[in-house]
Amino acid sequence: xxxxxxxxxxxxxxxxxxxxxxxxxxxxxxxVGAPECGDVMRLQIEVDEESGVIKDAKFKTFGCGSAIASSxxxxxxxxxxxxxxxxxxxxxxxxxxxxLPPVKIHCSVLAEDAIKSAIKDYQSKNGL
Amino acid sequence: MRNxxxxxxxxxxxxxxxxxxxxxxxxxxxxxxxxxASRNHPFGWAAxxxxxxxxxxxADLIGAxxxxxxxxxxxxxxxxxxxKGVAEMYKRKxxxxxxxxxxxxxxLDTCKKLEREGCEITYLKVxxxxxxDLAELExxxxxxxxxxxxxxxxxxxxxxxxxKAISDxxxxxxxxxxxxxxxxxxxxxxxxxxxxxxxxxxSGHKMYGPKGVGVLYVSRKSPRVKVTAQMDGGGHERGxxxxxxxxxxxxxxxxxxxxxxQEMETEMARLEKLRDKLESELxxxxxxxxxxxxxxxxxxxxxxxxxxxxxxxxxxxFNQNIALSSGSACTSASLEPSYVLKALGLGDDLAHSSLRxxxxxxxxxxxxxxxxxxxxxxxxxxxxxSPIWEMFKEGIDLDSVEWSEH
Numbered sequence: 001x002x003x004x005x006x007x008x009x010x011x012x013x014x015x016x017x018x019x020x021x022x023x024x025x026x027x028x029x030x031x032v033g034a035p036e037c038g039d040v041m042r043l044q045i046e047v048d049e050e051s052g053v054i055k056d057a058k059f060k061t062f063g064c065g066s067a068i069a070s071s072x073x074x075x076x077x078x079x080x081x082x083x084x085x086x087x088x089x090x091x092x093x094x095x096x097x098x099x100l101p102p103v104k105i106h107c108s109v110l111a112e113d114a115i116k117s118a119i120k121d122y123q124s125k126n127g128l
Numbered sequence: 129m130r131n132x133x134x135x136x137x138x139x140x141x142x143x144x145x146x147x148x149x150x151x152x153x154x155x156x157x158x159x160x161x162x163x164x165a166s167r168n169h170p171f172g173w174a175a176x177x178x179x180x181x182x183x184x185x186x187a188d189l190i191g192a193x194x195x196x197x198x199x200x201x202x203x204x205x206x207x208x209x210x211x212k213g214v215a216e217m218y219k220r221k222x223x224x225x226x227x228x229x230x231x232x233x234x235x236l237d238t239c240k241k242l243e244r245e246g247c248e249i250t251y252l253k254v255x256x257x258x259x260x261d262l263a264e265l266e267x268x269x270x271x272x273x274x275x276x277x278x279x280x281x282x283x284x285x286x287x288x289x290x291x292k293a294i295s296d297x298x299x300x301x302x303x304x305x306x307x308x309x310x311x312x313x314x315x316x317x318x319x320x321x322x323x324x325x326x327x328x329x330x331s332g333h334k335m336y337g338p339k340g341v342g343v344l345y346v347s348r349k350s351p352r353v354k355v356t357a358q359m360d361g362g363g364h365e366r367g368x369x370x371x372x373x374x375x376x377x378x379x380x381x382x383x384x385x386x387x388x389x390q391e392m393e394t395e396m397a398r399l400e401k402l403r404d405k406l407e408s409e410l411x412x413x414x415x416x417x418x419x420x421x422x423x424x425x426x427x428x429x430x431x432x433x434x435x436x437x438x439x440x441x442x443x444x445x446f447n448q449n450i451a452l453s454s455g456s457a458c459t460s461a462s463l464e465p466s467y468v469l470k471a472l473g474l475g476d477d478l479a480h481s482s483l484r485x486x487x488x489x490x491x492x493x494x495x496x497x498x499x500x501x502x503x504x505x506x507x508x509x510x511x512x513x514s515p516i517w518e519m520f521k522e523g524i525d526l527d528s529v530e531w532s533e534h
Contacts, residue, residue, distance in 0.1 A: 035531065038438055038477075060515035062517070065444040067441070
């Protein structure tokens with residue numbers, strides 16, 4: 001399967017790989033997928049409590065090239081966005097940007113789920 | 129990364145054609161283009177003579193009589209012909225066939241089709257190491273059993289089944305024994321008479337011959353086996369497989385068998401040494417599991433699972449330079465992880481994390497050294513990215529985590 005240059009770039013030089021302190025109040029963590037299914041994504045956001053803007057985002061992903069690239073791209077997009085803006089990221093935006101083939105669309109869905117799950121975690125921690 | 133060379137370590141998928149084989153084939157496209165069934169002129173005689181030579185070369189490699197070699201388009205067709213042909217020919221005797229869960233799809237899907245048409249099929253489970261349980265096999269044989277179809281060597285994990293012991297059971301119970309030996313013939317000694325195999329399928333392109341040609345060996349004596357033709361026409365190949373013979377490819381397969389026979393001993397030793405080096409180096413990486421049997425297996429390959437790393441992603445770290453395959457779902461059209469690895473009782477997670485590395489005649493020690501380094505780097509890279517590797521290192525029991533299955 002031939003992948004797009006953008007996808008390969010995110011795969012080979014993934015952006016924002018790492019771990020934020022999940023116990024910190026202004027960090028939201030989303031862990032989605034399952035090892036049995038072949039992909040697990042953990043996406044974390046750090047929110048500026050004054051402005052409500054995402055100031056940092058990190059990920060780690062167990063999965064295929066498309067899953068890694070999707071989560072890398074997602075973290076890039078999240079930085080500088082408000083939570084509302086972040087929740088409106090759609091998996092099809094990721095599909096288009098990375099030119100994911102049809103069999104890999106589920107990777108973008110997983111990335112969208114990870115974003116939503118991280119936001120939800122932040123909100124529930126902060127009683128929002 | 130170097131981009132000038134691509135190292136091929138997927139020889140279980142197919143092998144390159146040996147230049148000596150190509151050289152032998154070329155005259156049969158142009159100069160000696162005749163139909164081997166044309167009995168009345170020199171063009172036909174030349175073709176027939178070449179086919180006879182190839183039949184002898186192939187028979188010599190497997191210890192058969194040349195008249196027991198039936199040419200087909202490949203091992204898939206040979207598997208189909210053997211199983212469907214026996215089911216049809218021996219339907220008065222019975223309709224029960226025994227096979228393994230880890231067989232190639234050419235056998236499994238053929239059996240499933242026969243099942244839909246009224247045959248009874250037993251799919252035996254294998255042990256964690258991939259071997260059949262002989263007691264279970266014997267217990268599965270019934271009065272209406274007509275065929276046991278058990279592969280010689282598995283394509284994914286390389287485990288070699290106890291063929292002689294299986295054939296002894298089949299003889300004892302007077303059941304025909306067929307073996308798909310596609311991955312074994314030409315690579316390790318296979319002698320149908322000594323091993324008591326009654327039908328055996330194999331193909332040219334796994335032994336440095338051309339694609340599109342294969343063989344079904346059909347025993348002529350004790351027992352004399354017959355299969356009902358699945359292809360109707362001119363009655364070629366003793367009436368078992370009609371169709372004008374693919375002379376250049378048959379010549380190529382014959383030559384390929386001759387070379388394999390001459391070089392087998394040295395090649396087996398050379399490849400085993402390289403494989404052992406590759407495997408022992410890779411197994412020094414943390415959390416690596418060998419899939420299959422450590423002893424009863426093909427000398428040229430290994431199958432390893434690198435825990436908490438997904439196989440397709442791992443392949444992508446080096447597939448500009450190294451070609452090999454994975455049991456990961458992401459590398460298959462079905463999005464299901466390898467059914468062979470699952471049949472061993474591996475969890476889906478380990479199946480997703482597996483690599484199959486198969487060496488061949490043109491693999492050098494330099495290739496192996498390069499592959500060791502590239503795979504090690506790839507595993508490290510993928511583990512740096514892997515949240516479950518991080519959790520594992522933190523001592524979290526991954527089985528206790530509530531995953532969101534999707």
